[in-house]
Amino acid sequence: MQEGRVLSTREINRDLLRSILDTPRWFWPVVTVLGLILLVAAIAIGIMVNRGLGVTGLNRPVAWGFFITNFVFWIGISHAGVMLSAILRLAKAEWRRPATRAAEVLTLFSLMTAMIMPIVHTGRPWRILYWVFPYDFARGIWPNIRTPLVWDPSAILTYLTSSTLFVIIALVPDFAVLRDHTTGIAHRVYSVLAMGWEGNARQWKLQIVAGVLLSALILPVFVSVHSIVSWDFGMAAAVKSWHSTVFAPYFVVGAVHSGVSAVAFALILLRWCYGWQDYIRHEHIDALGRLLIVVATGWFYFLVMEILFGMYGREADELMVRQTQFTYWPYNFWFILFVITTYFIPVALWLSRAWRRNLWIMSIACISVNIGMWLERFLIIVPGLINKQLFTFVWADYRPSIFEYIIIGSTFALVTLLMLLFSRVFPLVPLYDVKEGDVLRTQVQIGRRTVPATFRED
Amino acid sequence: MVTSRIDHKWGMVVDLDRCNGCQACVIACQVENNLPINDKNAFLQNRAYEWIRIERYWEGDYPNIKARFIPVMCQHCENAPCEPVCPVFATYHNDEGLNVQIYNRCVGTRYCINNCPYQVRFFNYWHPNWPERLQNQLNPDVTVRTRGITEKCTFCIQRLRRGQIQVERRAGGELNDGTLKSGNHMPACVQACPTNALTFGDQNDVHSPVKPYFEDVNRYNIHHEKERKTRGYRVLEEMNTKPNVIYLKKVDPNLGGGHHG
Ligand code: SF4
Ligand code: SF4
Numbered sequence: 001m002q003e004g005r006v007l008s009t010r011e012i013n014r015d016l017l018r019s020i021l022d023t024p025r026w027f028w029p030v031v032t033v034l035g036l037i038l039l040v041a042a043i044a045i046g047i048m049v050n051r052g053l054g055v056t057g058l059n060r061p062v063a064w065g066f067f068i069t070n071f072v073f074w075i076g077i078s079h080a081g082v083m084l085s086a087i088l089r090l091a092k093a094e095w096r097r098p099a100t101r102a103a104e105v106l107t108l109f110s111l112m113t114a115m116i117m118p119i120v121h122t123g124r125p126w127r128i129l130y131w132v133f134p135y136d137f138a139r140g141i142w143p144n145i146r147t148p149l150v151w152d153p154s155a156i157l158t159y160l161t162s163s164t165l166f167v168i169i170a171l172v173p174d175f176a177v178l179r180d181h182t183t184g185i186a187h188r189v190y191s192v193l194a195m196g197w198e199g200n201a202r203q204w205k206l207q208i209v210a211g212v213l214l215s216a217l218i219l220p221v222f223v224s225v226h227s228i229v230s231w232d233f234g235m236a237a238a239v240k241s242w243h244s245t246v247f248a249p250y251f252v253v254g255a256v257h258s259g260v261s262a263v264a265f266a267l268i269l270l271r272w273c274y275g276w277q278d279y280i281r282h283e284h285i286d287a288l289g290r291l292l293i294v295v296a297t298g299w300f301y302f303l304v305m306e307i308l309f310g311m312y313g314r315e316a317d318e319l320m321v322r323q324t325q326f327t328y329w330p331y332n333f334w335f336i337l338f339v340i341t342t343y344f345i346p347v348a349l350w351l352s353r354a355w356r357r358n359l360w361i362m363s364i365a366c367i368s369v370n371i372g373m374w375l376e377r378f379l380i381i382v383p384g385l386i387n388k389q390l391f392t393f394v395w396a397d398y399r400p401s402i403f404e405y406i407i408i409g410s411t412f413a414l415v416t417l418l419m420l421l422f423s424r425v426f427p428l429v430p431l432y433d434v435k436e437g438d439v440l441r442t443q444v445q446i447g448r449r450t451v452p453a454t455f456r457e458d
Numbered sequence: 459m460v461t462s463r464i465d466h467k468w469g470m471v472v473d474l475d476r477c478n479g480c481q482a483c484v485i486a487c488q489v490e491n492n493l494p495i496n497d498k499n500a501f502l503q504n505r506a507y508e509w510i511r512i513e514r515y516w517e518g519d520y521p522n523i524k525a526r527f528i529p530v531m532c533q534h535c536e537n538a539p540c541e542p543v544c545p546v547f548a549t550y551h552n553d554e555g556l557n558v559q560i561y562n563r564c565v566g567t568r569y570c571i572n573n574c575p576y577q578v579r580f581f582n583y584w585h586p587n588w589p590e591r592l593q594n595q596l597n598p599d600v601t602v603r604t605r606g607i608t609e610k611c612t613f614c615i616q617r618l619r620r621g622q623i624q625v626e627r628r629a630g631g632e633l634n635d636g637t638l639k640s641g642n643h644m645p646a647c648v649q650a651c652p653t654n655a656l657t658f659g660d661q662n663d664v665h666s667p668v669k670p671y672f673e674d675v676n677r678y679n680i681h682h683e684k685e686r687k688t689r690g691y692r693v694l695e696e697m698n699t700k701p702n703v704i705y706l707k708k709v710d711p712n713l714g715g716g717h718h719g
Contacts, residue, residue, distance in 0.1 A: 052583055052605040054503070058583065060577070060580065061504070063572055124566055124605075131545045131546050141547055141563075144546065147543045236539075236572055237575070237697065238539050389694065394513070394577050
């Protein structure tokens with residue numbers, strides 16, 4: 001039996017454009033609350049810039065803390081976009097269709113949010129220009145290309161550019177639909193954005209070729225971004241638990257794990273907010289859950305390897321870091337919570353088909369993964385710095401201050417707000433992709449069972 | 459005025475047998491280099507500035523317990539891990555064997571702090587403040603660093619530069635171990651140490667007291683440690699950072715040979 005009704009084009013347009021054409025009642029209150037959170041965070045950042053980084057809990061051994069943790073976390077989330085759109089597109093996984101746009105947009109916004117973090121982290125944001133952009137002709141000094149901190153902005157900006165292109169190319173046909181559904185200023189804006197889209201055969205062909213090309217080209221970028229972020233740590237010879245070769249694949253798989261979970265959660269939220277039951281169906285969430293079991297298990301393998309490689313050398317300082325992670329309060333608590341929330345709770349939930357189709361349980365599993373992945377980054381960054389090298393005399397603990405908590409919390413509000421605003425202006429479920437999926441959808445008879453299938457021309 | 463070029467390679471030797479943990483070097487450094495006063499808060503926040511610090515370790519069990527002191531300053535690594543990670547070249551190696559920090563280039567990523575195995579880099583979390591009556595004691599030869607940048611031991615480069623100007627340019631002579639001492643062109647900690655635990659000199663100067671130690675330690679690397687003729691070793695030698703600071707082991711007849719306990 002085919003899940004979900006077969007909808008007419010008119011119905012699809014009406015439902016999916018509902019988020020844009022009329023304002024839901026909860027919209028403004030939610031936006032106001034999120035805006036207030038951001039305002040508080042802006043004040044906190046203002047105070048921090050004015051008085052100095054002393055207001056944070058950072059200290060002498062722990063020079064990187066919450067901000068960098070959060071940076072890595074949001075970079076991780078941003079890996080969902082390409083995973084879902086590019087890889088699944090190339091793999092022709094049909095169930096990806098409604099999820100792609102939300103995933104790509106989440107990629108964009110989480111990348112932007114991630115980029116704020118190092119800027120906040122340095123304490124004097126205006127100086128960053130001179131590191132990120134090689135503009136410094138007057139002094140004749142170019143950035144030092146040996147440092148991962150220069151590879152970072154290059155990789156992230158490349159990723160941001162290519163994902164933006166990806167989103168725009170996928171949006172063009174939908175802009176055309178919007179152009180035809182609006183009047184006045186909105187009509188004119190969408191006309192410009194639609195770039196003269198008429199939906200003729202040549203335009204479709206170009207659009208599809210561009211999409212496939214970009215999918216293929218973006219894949220190396222996808223792998224490189226989080227690898228390079230992991231080398232921020234991997235290249236640090238002086239911090240024992242960071243200096244590990246397994247970090248690049250470990251971080252990439254971890255990023256996909258947290259990113260895809262975040263997208264699944266975002267889809268559930270959107271379905272609930274805008275009543276898109278016919279588009280984001282249980283089968284889609286179910287498929288994401290099945291994908292996540294594989295990703296989570298791959299990630300777990302790397303986690304075990306990372307610990308094993310670390311302990312295998314039996315170096316006193318490395319063992320000390322592990323001891324901190326596993327046995328010292330509060331890190332032992334965070335460590336147990338991290339392993340349980342990242343792997344054991346969600347995978348146990350995903351193993352059951354009924355639970356994968358229960359949206360509440362899926363939400364819990366997806367949130368749990370992201371709590372765990374945040375803790376993972378924290379547990380990598382901080383214990384390594386607390387017990388850096390054998391100079392026990394200068395070991396010290398790290399207590400984040402209220403400023404760090406506020407700023408970290410606000411990044412979640414920022415991404416949510418950006419997603420909400422986006423959903424008011426652009427369709428978050430790609431109209432043409434859903435329609436195409438509907439056209440290709442059919443049923444085949446296998447023995448006594450009828451199963452959903454997809455026709456492909458090629 | 460151009461003089462003939464003299465290739466210096468500065469180095470320091472720290473004799474752990476002589477250090478008694480008096481902290482005179484720490485204070486001398488504090489005064490010479492315009493370090494902010496480390497008040498109680500600085501220590502409570504783990505943000506005290508000690509370009510040279512005396513690490514104190516306890517060895518043995520009560521009642522045979524001994525305090526051990528290790529002065530740790532920037533080791534001016536030839537193979538410095540802090541240098542390649544700075545995105546803006548705020549820290550780099552100059553041709554005199556010094557690891558130097560350019561304060562107004564620093565953007566504050568703190569990557570170098572993480573990547574220094576000796577933990578001798580300090581970040582200005584707050585703007586430095588001195589009490590009113592201490593404003594006039596600031597050393598005019600040394601920059602007062604603003605908040606948001608990283609700083610560390612410079613081997614008192616201002617004193618070395620003064621020596622180069624006074625001896626090499628004006629007097630036309632050579633800045634060597636003798637002229638370093640006579641003009642007090644050595645680092646403040648070396649000058650202040652009452653027990654002469656710290657020795658500073660030019661590794662390229664044949665008469666320098668530091669030269670034999672560097673030669674010995676360079677000749678026999680970590681794998682041939684046993685063959686060394688002197689007590690010299692480098693801290694965290696296995697990291698291959700090749701510091702320009704050499705430590706001389708403490709020799710304690712009462713504790714060696716497994717007779718303790
Ligand atoms: S001791 Fe630390 S700061 Fe000094 S050169 Fe070596 S790595 Fe750099
Ligand atoms: S001044 Fe000399 S004896 Fe005193 S702590 Fe410093 S190195 Fe040791």
